[in-house]
Amino acid sequence: MSPAEAQQPEGPAPSGKPSPPTRKDRGGRGAFLVAAGILFSRLFGFIRARVFAHYFGNSVAAAAFQAALRIPNFLQNLFGEGVLSASFIPVYAKLLGRGDPDEADRVAGAVFGLLSLVTGLLVLAGIFCAPLLVDVIAGGFSESSRALTIQLVRILFPATGLLVYSAWCLGILNSHRRFFLSYAAPVIWNTAQIVALIVFGRRADLDHLAKVLAWAVVVGSALQFGVQVPRVLSLLGRFRPSLDVFRPTVRTVLRGFGPVVVGRGVVQLSAYVDTFYASLISERAFSTLAYAQLLYLLPVSLFGMSVSAAELPEMSRAGGSAEEVAAKLRERVDGGLRRIAFFVIPSVTALFFLGDVAGGAILQTGHFRPDDTRLLWYLIMGATVGLLASTSGRLYSSAFYALHDTKTPLYFSILRVTLTAALAYWSVTQLPGLLGVPRELGAVGITGTTGLAAWVEYELLRHTFGKRIGRTGLPAGTATRLWVGALIASGFGIAVKVLLVRRFGAAPLALVAWGGHLLPAPAMRAWIAAPLVFVPFGVAYFGVTALLGVPEAQALLKRVLRRRAGR
Numbered sequence: 001m002s003p004a005e006a007q008q009p010e011g012p013a014p015s016g017k018p019s020p021p022t023r024k025d026r027g028g029r030g031a032f033l034v035a036a037g038i039l040f041s042r043l044f045g046f047i048r049a050r051v052f053a054h055y056f057g058n059s060v061a062a063a064a065f066q067a068a069l070r071i072p073n074f075l076q077n078l079f080g081e082g083v084l085s086a087s088f089i090p091v092y093a094k095l096l097g098r099g100d101p102d103e104a105d106r107v108a109g110a111v112f113g114l115l116s117l118v119t120g121l122l123v124l125a126g127i128f129c130a131p132l133l134v135d136v137i138a139g140g141f142s143e144s145s146r147a148l149t150i151q152l153v154r155i156l157f158p159a160t161g162l163l164v165y166s167a168w169c170l171g172i173l174n175s176h177r178r179f180f181l182s183y184a185a186p187v188i189w190n191t192a193q194i195v196a197l198i199v200f201g202r203r204a205d206l207d208h209l210a211k212v213l214a215w216a217v218v219v220g221s222a223l224q225f226g227v228q229v230p231r232v233l234s235l236l237g238r239f240r241p242s243l244d245v246f247r248p249t250v251r252t253v254l255r256g257f258g259p260v261v262v263g264r265g266v267v268q269l270s271a272y273v274d275t276f277y278a279s280l281i282s283e284r285a286f287s288t289l290a291y292a293q294l295l296y297l298l299p300v301s302l303f304g305m306s307v308s309a310a311e312l313p314e315m316s317r318a319g320g321s322a323e324e325v326a327a328k329l330r331e332r333v334d335g336g337l338r339r340i341a342f343f344v345i346p347s348v349t350a351l352f353f354l355g356d357v358a359g360g361a362i363l364q365t366g367h368f369r370p371d372d373t374r375l376l377w378y379l380i381m382g383a384t385v386g387l388l389a390s391t392s393g394r395l396y397s398s399a400f401y402a403l404h405d406t407k408t409p410l411y412f413s414i415l416r417v418t419l420t421a422a423l424a425y426w427s428v429t430q431l432p433g434l435l436g437v438p439r440e441l442g443a444v445g446i447t448g449t450t451g452l453a454a455w456v457e458y459e460l461l462r463h464t465f466g467k468r469i470g471r472t473g474l475p476a477g478t479a480t481r482l483w484v485g486a487l488i489a490s491g492f493g494i495a496v497k498v499l500l501v502r503r504f505g506a507a508p509l510a511l512v513a514w515g516g517h518l519l520p521a522p523a524m525r526a527w528i529a530a531p532l533v534f535v536p537f538g539v540a541y542f543g544v545t546a547l548l549g550v551p552e553a554q555a556l557l558k559r560v561l562r563r564r565a566g567r
Contacts, residue, residue, distance in 0.1 A: 032306075033179035033180045033183075033310075034179045034180075034183050034305065034306035034307075034309045034310050035302055035303065035306035036180060036183075036184075037179065037180045037181070037182070037183025037184035037185075038183045038301050038302050038305065038306060039302060040183075040184045040187060041183060041184055041185070041186040041187050041190065042298055042301065042302065044186070044187045044190035044191060044194070045186070045190050045294070046294075046362045047190070047194060048190040048193050048194050048197075049291070049294055049362060049363060050362055050363055050365055051193075051194055051197045051198065051201075052193075052197060052213075053291070053363040053364075053365060053366065053367070053368035054201075054365045054366030054367065054368065055197055055201045055206070055209060055366060055367070056206060056209075056210075056367065057366065057367025057368045057369070057372065058283075058284045058287045058288060058367070058368065058372050059206055059283075059287075059367065060142070060144070060145050060148075060206075060283050061148065061206035061207055061209070061210045062206075062283075062287045063138075063141070063145060063279075063283035063284075063286045063287040064141070064145050064148040064149040064152060064210060065152055065210045065213065065214070066286065066287050066290040067134070067137060067138040067141070067149050067275065067279070067286065068134075068149045068152030068153045068155075068156055068210075068214065069152075069156060069217070070137065070271070070272070070275060070290075071126075071130075071133050071134065071137055071153050071156075073160060087253050087254075087255075087256035087257040087401075087406065088107075088111050088168075088171045088253050088257075089171050089174060089175055089312055089313060089316065089401075090256070090312070090316040090401055090402055090404060091107060091249055091252050091253050091256075092104050092107055092108060092171065092172070092175045093174075093175040093312075093313040093316045093317055094316055094317065095107065095249065096175055096176070097316070097317035101237050102237065103249055104175075105236050105237050105238055105239070105240065106240065106242075106244070106247060106249070106250075107247070107249045107250055107253060108168075108172060108236060108239075109239060109240040109241045109242050109244075110241075110242050110243070110244045110245070110247065110250045110253075111168065111171075111250070111253060112165075112168055112239075112241050113241040113242045113243045113244075114243060114245070114254075115164055115165070115168060116165075116241070117243065119160070119161045119164045120161060123157050123158055123160065123161045126153070126157040126160075127153075127154050127157050127158075130150045130153040130154050130157075131150050133153060134146055134149045134150050134153060136272070136276070137272050137275060137276060137279075138275065138276065138279045138286070140276070140279035140280040140281075140282075140286075141279055141283065142283075145283060148207055148210065151211065152210060152211065152214045155211065155214040155215060155217075155218065156214050156217055156218065158218055159217050159218040159220075159221035159222075160221075162218075162221040162222050162224070162225045163221050163224070163225070165225045166182070166185065166221075166224050166225045166228060169182055169225065169228035169229065169232045170182035170183075170228075172232045172235060172236065173228070173231065173232065173235070174309060174310075174312070174313055175313050176235050177313065178231065178235070179309070179310060181227075181228060181231055182228060183306075183309075185224045185227055185228055186224060188220055188223040188224050188227055189217070189220035189221060189223070189224045190220070191220070192216045192217070192219050192220030192223060193213055193216045193217060193220060195216070196212050196213055196215075196216035197209070197213060197216075200212045252404070256401070256404060256406045259406040259407045259410045270416070270417040270420050270421065270450070273417075273420070273421045273424065274289065274420075274424060274446045274450065275289065275290075277424055277425060277428045277443075277446055278428075278443050278446060280428065281428060281439055281440055281442055281443055282439075282440060284375075284440065285440045285442075285443045288372065288375050288376055288379060288440075288443065289379060289443055289446065289447070291359070291363055291376055292359075292376055292379035292380050292383065292447065293383075294362075295351070295355070295358065295359055295362070295376075295380055296351060296380050296383035296384065296387065296447070298347075299343070299344050299347040299348075299351075299387055299391060300387065300390050300391050300394070302343070303339070303340050303343045303344050303347075303391055304340055304344070304390065304391030304392070304393075304394040304395065305394060307336045307339050307340050307394075307395055308336070308394040308395045308397070308398040309398075311332050311333075311336050311395065311398060311399075312398040312401060312402060314332060315328070315329055315332055315398065315399060315402035316401075316402045318402070325469075326468075326469035326470055327470075329399055329402070329403075329469050330469055330470050330471075330472050332399075333395060333396070333399050333465070333472045334472055334473070334474075336395045337392055337395060337472070337473065337474045338474065338478060338552065339552065340388075340391050340392055340395065341388065341392070341474050341478070341479065341482055342482060342545075342550065342552045342553070344387055344388050344391045344392075345388060345479075345482040345483055345486045346482075346485070346486040346489060346537075346538075346541045347387060348384045348387050348388060348486070349384075349486040349487055349489070349490040350486075350489075350490065350493065350534070350537060351380050351381075351383070351384050351387075352380075352381055352384045352490075353490045353493065353494055353519070354490070354493050354494070354497065354533055354534070354537070355376070355377040355380040355381060355384075356373050356374060356376070356377040356519075356521045357493075357497065357521060357526060357529055357530050357533050357534070358530065358534075359373050359376045359377055359380065359526075360373040360521060360526030360527075360529070360530070361526045361527045361529070361530035363376065364526045370507040370508060370509060370521060371509045373507075373521065373526070374509055374521075375440060375441075378441060378443075378444050379443055379444055379446075379447050380447070381444065381447075381448075382444040382445065382446070382447035382448030382449075382450075382451065383447040383448070383450070383451060384451070385447075385448050385451030385452060385455075386450060386451025386452065386453070386454035386455055387451070389451070389454040389455040389457070389458035390451075390454045390458075392458055392462075392474075393454060393457055393458040393461055396409075396458070396461035396462060396465055397409040397461065399465060400461070400465065403468075408461075408464055409461065412457045412460045412461055412464075413457065415456065415457065415460070416453045416454065416456060416457040417453075419449075419452075419453040419456060420449055420450050420453040423445070423449035423452065423453065424445060424446045424449045424450065426445070427442055427444075427445020427446060427448065427449055428442040428443070428445060428446065429442070431445045478550070481545060481548040481549065481550050482545060482550065484544065484548065485540075485541050485544040485545035485548060485550070485553075486541060488540060488541075488544050489536075489537045489538070489540040489541035489544065490537065491540075492536045492537055492540040493533045493534065493536060493537035493540075494519065496532055496533045496536055497519065497521075497522065497529070497533050498519075500522035500524065500529055500532065500533075501520055501521075501522045501523075503522070504522045504523050504524045505522070505523040506520035506521065506522065506523055507520060507521040507522065507523045508523070542556065542557065543557075
């Protein structure tokens with residue numbers, strides 16, 4: 001349960017009827033439901049990743065599948081949730097807010113029809129152009145890796161069209177404040193792959209298993225879309241797909257669509273530049289980067305996405321005079337930043353100091369060895385540099401989208417991507433030699449420089465938004481209390497880890513010995529060590545922040561104590 005959820009009033013109103021949620025409560029409840037859906041799906045995602053790591057490890061087939069999955073996902077990310085959230089939801093939610101469901105239905109039908117046309121053409125183009133795409137994204141692969149990746153891309157591309165439809169469903173559901181289903185639906189997508197791996201994993205060579213897994217992705221994508229359709233159709237008064245680009249409301253969506261597509265394209269380009277650099281190092285560095293992103297993007301999705309997704313419809317509905325709208329936006333942005341920071345700051349310290357325990361608990365099995373976990377931790381350390389900026393920046397982007405300004409986030413994302421590309425290239429090609437470390441550790445520079453660029457983008461977004469509606473941001477006193485609590489909690493986690501190493505010895509490292517003497521992992525099953533380390537960490541963080549007067553921690557603590565007293 002989120003702190004915002006914990007602060008909601010309980011029980012009936014004095015009249016005997018339930019208290020209607022205020023707009024602030026709606027945002028908190030929506031963020032909780034989004035986070036719950038994301039957490040539910042991510043848990044299955046971690047199970048999928050663990051099963052995948054068990055059978056594939058850091059093999060050539062693993063790198064080929066990770067690369068193949070990234071290439072068609074470019075289409076999903078380009079036309080999927082982020083774009084629809086920025087261009088479609090503000091218009092659709094505004095129509096619902098002013099009581100015009102018929103026009104809202106027409107907009108929904110037109111967006112569906114246009115997405116179907118565009119994504120259908122791009123899927124066909126992607127299938128035919130697979131060799132060129134693989135050369136662009138993974139130019140450092142060997143010939144055998146390249147051939148396998150091309151086959152996988154051609155299988156996977158149709159799945160992305162189905163996932164774009166899922167993003168359309170998400171836009172409808174979020175605008176109607178039905179947050180949980182769309183974010184939990186990927187459970188089906190993950191389950192399809194888990195079943196395929198378990199059924200065929202022991203009977204197929206890795207190349208064939210990768211192809212089977214690709215077909216499972218297609219099946220899972222269809223199921224993910226299908227499970228949302230009944231609920232979406234029940235919310236739409238009348239579903240009428242069309243290609244009507246002349247309606248004023250549809251044209252408003254399209255005007256926002258263009259800059260956001262470009263912006264998302266730029267962001268995706270940055271991700272593919274990162275993977276291209278990693279492919280130049282080795283297939284192992286490439287696959288490890290993919291595993292690392294699974295872990296360090298969890299706080300971004302769980303907290304940044306949940307708060308931003310819940311706040312966007314509410315901010316889009318804000319009405320009144322310019323001063324009233326500005327005041328409402330400032331309140332929502334400041335509240336969202338506090339909720340994000342409360343959870344992301346301890347995530348930063350946990351991943352930085354204890355990332356090997358977290359990574360090992362999820363991935364260390366079968367062909368994924370302790371030295372793979374160590375390399376994974378190094379990449380996660382670099383990523384923690386920009387986690388808070390990345391999550392908070394999402395909220396500011398949503399606030400701009402609520403104002404129907406899609407160009408400002410675009411300009412700043414272009415700057416961030418340009419900066420990332422230049423710094424990451426230097427990190428990969430020059431930094432290992434300067435520091436005298438193994439070449440594979442150049443991948444740490446990829447994640448670290450991406451984090452530095454995220455801070456540049458965040459500060460530009462915050463400053464520009466402040467000039468428009470007034471000053472916003474996380475108060476220094478609040479940030480200090482959260483960092484103190486997170487660092488003290490990390491100390492508890494490290495102490496437990498050291499005790500486990502003394503009791504069971506350190507895990508042996510075969511391939512990544514550099515720095516292995518620093519905070520080594522205990523020589524025990526990582527999934528057993530993880531709760532022993534992270535339970536004291538979590539208890540210490542919530543306890544210290546509550547003592548320091550952080551409202552979110554105090555509200556959550558009171559809720560827990562109230563429930564215990566009621567038993």
